[in-house]
Amino acid sequence: xSSVAILLIATLGLAVIFGxxxxxxxxxxxxxxxxxxxxxxxxxxxxxFPLAVGFATVSMALYGVxxxxxxxxxxxxxxxxxxxxxxxxxxxxxxxxxxTFGSVTPGIGMSPANLSVGDYSVSWYILFLILVAVFLxxxxxxxxxxxxYGMMARAAIQDSTMASAVGIESGRINTMTxxxxxxxxxxxxxxLLPAFPATPSMGFAFSIKAFLLVVVGGPVTLTGIVSSGGxxxxxxSVVANTxxxxxxxxxxxxATMLLxxxxxxxxxxxxxxxx
Amino acid sequence: xxAISNASGGYSExxxxxxxxxxxxxxxxxxxxxxxxxxxTTLMKYIMAMLPVSAGTVSLxxxxxxxxxxxxxxxxxxxxxxxxxxxxxxxxxENIAVAAVACKQNAKETIESLFSxxxxxxxxxxxxxGSLSGGQQQILAMAxxxxxxxxxxxxxxxxxxxxxxIVDEIAEMLLSLNQRQNMTILLAEQNLDFSLDISSRAYIMxxxxxxxxxxxxxxxxxxxxxxRLLGV
Numbered sequence: 246x247s248s249v250a251i252l253l254i255a256t257l258g259l260a261v262i263f264g265x266x267x268x269x270x271x272x273x274x275x276x277x278x279x280x281x282x283x284x285x286x287x288x289x290x291x292x293x294f295p296l297a298v299g300f301a302t303v304s305m306a307l308y309g310v311x312x313x314x315x316x317x318x319x320x321x322x323x324x325x326x327x328x329x330x331x332x333x334x335x336x337x338x339x340x341x342x343x344x345t346f347g348s349v350t351p352g353i354g355m356s357p358a359n360l361s362v363g364d365y366s367v368s369w370y371i372l373f374l375i376l377v378a379v380f381l382x383x384x385x386x387x388x389x390x391x392x393x394y395g396m397m398a399r400a401a402i403q404d405s406t407m408a409s410a411v412g413i414e415s416g417r418i419n420t421m422t423x424x425x426x427x428x429x430x431x432x433x434x435x436x437l438l439p440a441f442p443a444t445p446s447m448g449f450a451f452s453i454k455a456f457l458l459v460v461v462g463g464p465v466t467l468t469g470i471v472s473s474g475g476x477x478x479x480x481x482s483v484v485a486n487t488x489x490x491x492x493x494x495x496x497x498x499x500a501t502m503l504l505x506x507x508x509x510x511x512x513x514x515x516x517x518x519x520x
Numbered sequence: 521x522x523a524i525s526n527a528s529g530g531y532s533e534x535x536x537x538x539x540x541x542x543x544x545x546x547x548x549x550x551x552x553x554x555x556x557x558x559x560x561t562t563l564m565k566y567i568m569a570m571l572p573v574s575a576g577t578v579s580l581x582x583x584x585x586x587x588x589x590x591x592x593x594x595x596x597x598x599x600x601x602x603x604x605x606x607x608x609x610x611x612x613x614e615n616i617a618v619a620a621v622a623c624k625q626n627a628k629e630t631i632e633s634l635f636s637x638x639x640x641x642x643x644x645x646x647x648x649x650g651s652l653s654g655g656q657q658q659i660l661a662m663a664x665x666x667x668x669x670x671x672x673x674x675x676x677x678x679x680x681x682x683x684x685x686i687v688d689e690i691a692e693m694l695l696s697l698n699q700r701q702n703m704t705i706l707l708a709e710q711n712l713d714f715s716l717d718i719s720s721r722a723y724i725m726x727x728x729x730x731x732x733x734x735x736x737x738x739x740x741x742x743x744x745x746x747x748r749l750l751g752v
Contacts, residue, residue, distance in 0.1 A: 393621040400607045400618045407605045410568055411619035412593035412668050465609070517648055519609055 247371040248485075249478035250378035251437065255451040256458045256470055257381060258429030263459050264466025265389075265398045265422045268317060268327055272335035273455060274448025276427055278342055280305050280434025281443040298435040305431025306424045313423035318416065342445040370439050377436055381429070386467055386520055388425070398422050399519075457501045463511015467520040473512060477501060521546040521704060522580050522672050529566045529574030536562040537728045540576075544672065549698050549705040551715040554725035560708035561602050563725070564676045567706075568592060568599050580672060594623055598670025602677045602708075604661040608650030612641050615649050615660055619667040634663045638693070655686030662693070673697070675707040679714045691717045716740065 259273040270276070280301045287297035316334065320327045389395035398418050401408040405415060434448070441447060458477065462469025477500050485493025508514060522544040530536035537559045544550045554560050565571050567578055569589045578585045578592075585592045593599065607615050613631060620630040635642035638659055644652065649660055658678060665673060675694075679687045695718050697703040709715040715722065716736060724732040732745075739746060 393627075396610070396614055396618040397622055399610060399614075403607045403609055404605055406570060406589075407601065407607070408622075409589040410570070410593060410599045410601065411664060412590050412622035413618070414590045414622075517609075517651060519611070519648070 247375055248482040249475055250375040251440070252454055252458065252478045253378045253471065253474045254374065254381060254433045254437065256455040256474060257385060258426040258433060259452070259455045260459050260462065260466050260470045261385065261429060262423060262426035265402045266419050267402060269324070269331070270426070271328055271331040272338060273430055274452030275335045275338035276305060276430035276448070277434040277451055278443070278445060278448035279308070279338060280431030281438050281447060282342060282346060283431060284435035284438055285443055298432065301435035302428045302432040306428030309424040309427025310420055312427070313420045317423060318419070339445055346445070348445055374436070374440065382467065382471060385429070389467070389520055394418065394421055454497065461501055461504050461511060463508065463513035465513035465516045465518060465520065468516070468518060469511060469513035473504070522706070524567065524578050525576060527563070527566055527574070527576035527578070529571040530562065531572055533573065535573070535728065537566060540730055542723050542730060544704060544706050546704055547698065547702050549694070549719040551719040551722040552706070552708045552725055553710070553712065553715060553722050555710060558725045559728040560725055561676055564674055564708055567597065567674060593668050596671035598665035598668050598673045600661045600665045600673070600675045600678060602680060604657045606649035606652070606657050606660050606664065609648060611646050611648055612652070612660055613645045615664050616667045619664045623668040625667065625669055630667045634666060638663050655682045658682055658686070658690060659693070672704045672706060675705065677709060678707060679709065679711040687711070687714055694718050712746065
């Protein structure tokens with residue numbers, strides 16, 4: 246459960262940007278890293294942890310606006326150029342973290358309270374992350390179905406030509422989508438900080454699995470990643486707990502390949518639902 | 521009220537439509553007739569600023585229209601494309617609401633008034649648009665275009681691929697829109713009966729340009745002209 250939750254928290258930002266803009270943000274991992282360091286920075290100033298998370302989310306959303314305006318906007322419908330540009334951005338961001346904070350930085354300590362269930366002891370914080378994941382997915386779902394922005398963003402990705410033919414200005418919508426996705430990535434880095442101490446390369450570990458979930462999830466993004474994340478995360482963590490984490494990762498990759506063999510366009514290809 | 525002059529354009533350097541000029545007066549229903557591949561759809565896309573290459577001017581009420589598609593919609597052109605293109609994974613309500621909010625209209629009021637005009641849609645309000653039949657999607661695409669509060673409604677082959685009984689219904693809807701709500705309509709069609717049912721005059725296209733303009737009476741009386749130009 247908890248590893249699925251962590252996986253989904255780390256994936257949601259990428260899924261929103263890919264699912265609503267068709268842009269593959271190769272710098273997604275570094276956006277998570279930036280979020281983590283932003284939260285570290287803020288708690289260094291004396292902000293309590295929840296406020297530090299808020300600070301990381303908002304500042305990454307603003308950073309997302311900047312990146313969309315300066316880079317992504319000029320590369321619409323040029324998928325390889327976008328890949329290269331965001332990959333370049335990820336290298337710059339990684340080096341920026343290394344230069345500013347050094348290559349190893351201690352994280353914020355894990356909350357000590359533990360919950361014992363029979364023979365197992367689960368950290369409260371990990372349990373709390375499950376709630377966070379549920380809340381985050383519901384919130385994203387509500388934003389996409391109940392707000393004007395959400396409706397316009399969904400229309401734009403389903404048929405961009407027709408969207409502009411009913412008056413939707415795709416530029417503004419895309420800026421907001423990128424900001425939302427970046428904010429979610431920043432939030433992920435910050436909220437995972439007590440469980441995953443910040444290091445410059447932390448984003449990389451998350452982003453590989455995040456990309457696979459999005460691809461397996463397919464065109465119905467939100468339920469797609471929840472299903473793929475649920476399935477792949479559960480299988481991998483059962484294997485990892487029974488044998489080793491390496492075997493867990495191997496099984497994760499094999500299951501991904503198997504699913505993509507069966508559903509080349511993602512598991513949600515023929516789902517007739519909204520999100 | 522609406523005028524195109526010297527319109528040329530297409531998908532690459534070689535133009536599909538050449539030097540098209542036409543006008544539509546307020547409250548008129550005008551048809552653009554022609555066989556397949558004569559440039560009707562391209563002309564519609566030209567009006568909506570959807571072509572990669574284009575030259576010439578389009579104006580509404582004497583004002584030249586903005587350069588971008590979304591701007592033209594906001595300036596008062598409603599567009600129902602050939603093949604309908606409703607947003608498949610959005611509900612009927614959402615398809616209408618999204619067009620209304622994009623054009624700064626009150627979504628709730630727009631939906632209420634369109635549902636009373638098109639009761640068929642209100643019965644399927646929560647259904648995904650992708651699950652509707654062709655005829656239902658066509659009506660939804662019309663309602664969606666009307667939600668942008670247009671002064672001119674463009675329809676590209678509204679009768680194509682739709683069963684005859686629904687075609688008659690659509691003709692009635694368009695007539696009532698024109699007569700009761702004073703909607704100005706420009707439609708591209710190859711279905712002659714359908715076009716003559718609702719329009720008062722027509723432009724005939726061939727080879728990417730307008731070759732003739734005729735009133736309904738002229739078209740009805742001169743069958744040879746029709747055969748020559750439309751191959752019907």
